[in-house]
Amino acid sequence: MIPPEVGHLMISSFEIQKYRCFSGVSAKGLSRINIIVGRSGTGKTALLEGLFLCAGGSPQHYFNILGMRGVLGQQLRLESEAYDQFFREMFYKFEITPISLRFDDSYRGTWTLNIGPGAQKQLVSPESGDTAIYTPIAFSAKSGSGKEHESTVRLEGGNLRFPPPSDPFSIAFLNNATIGQQPGLMTRFSQIVTDGREDKIIQALQALYEDIDDVRLVSYGGGNVLLASVKGLGRIPMGSVSGGINKYLSILVTIRYKQRSVVLIDELENGFYYANLTGAWKGIVEACLAAESQVFVSTHSNECLHALLPLLEEHSDHFTMIRTEKLQNEIVLVQFSGSELRDAIEHGFEVR
Amino acid sequence: MGSKLDELDTENQGPLTQPSLILCEGRSDAAFFFRLTRERKLNGFQVGWVGGKTQFGSYLNGLRTRIKPGFQRVIIVRDCDENPQEAFDDIVAQIKIAKNHPYPIPVAPKTVATTGTPHISVLLLPDSNQKGTLETLLVLSIRDRHPDLYKCMLAYADCTGTTNWDIGKYSKMQLHSMIAAACPKNPGCSLTIIWADRDNPICLDHECFRPICDYLGQFAR
Secondary structure (H helix, E strand, C coil), X not given: CCCCCCCCCXXXXXXXXXXXXXXXXXXXXXXXXXXXXXXXXXXXXXXXXXXXXXXXXXXXXXHHHHHHXXXXXXXXXXCHHHHHHHHHCCEHHHCCCCEEEEEEECXXXXXXXXXXXXXXXXXXXXXXXXXXXXXCEEEEEECCCCCEXXXXXXXXXXXXXXXXXXXXXXEEEECCCCCCCCCCHHHHHHHHHHCCCCHHHHHHHHHHCCCEEEEEEXXXXXXXXXXXXXXXXXXXXXXXXXXXXXXXXXXXXXXXXXXXXXEEECCCCCCCCHHHHHHHHHHHHHHHHHHXXXXXXXXXXXXXXXXXXXXXXXXXXXXXXXXXXXXXXXXXXXXXXXHHHHHHHHCCXXXX | CHHHHHHHHHHHHCCCCCCEEEEECCHHHHHHHHHHHHHCCCCCEEEEECCCCCCHHHHHHHHHHHCCCCCCEEEEEEECECCHHHHHHHHHHXXXXXXXXXXXXXXXXXXXXXXXXXXXXXXXXXXXXXXXXXXXXXXXXXXXXXXXXXXXXXXXXXXXXXXXXXXXXXXXXXXXXXXHHHCCCCCCCCCCXXXXXXXXXXXXXXXXXXXXXXXXXXXXX
């Protein structure tokens, strides 16, 4: 059963200005579980990215986003023109005007990130020795504790340089490109096992996939890997059991790893058998409440939303739905309470 | 036939494409209003149904997720049953369920509450101060076109001792007895699909529907 309501909420409101498709959007009165819906191209993923960037407060998080989108290749060597292109798609209408991101954490204050052009710099090509002028992009972050941090992305010898992040907010971004392969998964699971907290995760997995007896982290083929004990099959790598179960494990581990963190999940439904969606939601909600964490989940799927109904009927106060909509060529956010979502689903409405 | 049912479902659950929503108790009531507005060329209406008279509140609460710019009003349609005032008070109580985004509350049937969006009005059937249901009106519309059928039905009601039922149940009995007798190919024809039956005895241009059409007419495009 879902434990009783816990008091601490993470991101209670946010504001995104001039980031990607958003001229200016905001939301307040957020919940433990926030569902993001909307037509393709209306900014569901961009909204998650905006929160991720603001929480990280550094260019590193932008590169992580590019990596998740598959935009970032192995090479980071850039000339001055490529530098502009590299960052341009972050800006509203591809015009390099300042981006402003902000959210309020109900426990740790207001976090802000401003991204914009810095002072022009000269670039010398390492190959030809030619010089060019470029405008570096500056990230100015302020954390909830009031700590300020400035990162300017410079080009040196064709390589991007920037200082490491400082005082980052605890946030994780899971999307289909990275989920299951995220670098921190093994470390997180290992820590959970060390703390003796893995039982709840194994139980949640078994609720969906009853053939799984256990999950262990072992050295395998020169690295660490998660092995599942599967009835009739013995121990096999999690990824070989099923993409859906590997994804589910990754979500649960990420949520339960650290108390009071925010987890962003893009397109939850992919990989889950439809009949398992309610169980998956239940595991996610239980993990969030136990860890006092918060999730933002985007979905395209009506089945995924309908699978929420049993949880909405029991705990509608834990939920908020945000729909991204295009209105007169601008993206707007329309927000609904958990009870409105529950009643809409009960009456069979198309809410996406 | 199938496409008509699909069309009703789309009206009930899909995007709000018209400025006014006629919100009924059940699917068969919605099918009646769907047909009536088209026969009488009352444009600008979409129909919906809540699935029982206790479900208006939850439907309205969830309806917020479908509302888009351009949508103007909800016309709630409910049977008076035995007590028109109780029926109206019950609707008002249900409108108040939607707390996150409250709806305006009408002060009486056929008045329009405009202190919020969308505007809300309540249409009671057979009329604001009359006991009965939609079926009470439908019986009247058959009576004048099929007097012999009506006379036989009254005799049947006398014989079966149903004349002392409450008016809602009595009207239903009357209506379905006459539909069964008038529709030899499908005596069990429901009110949802009867509009496509060539033997349909219900007369939509009957005078008894004029108050409804007059009321809806002020909102038609």
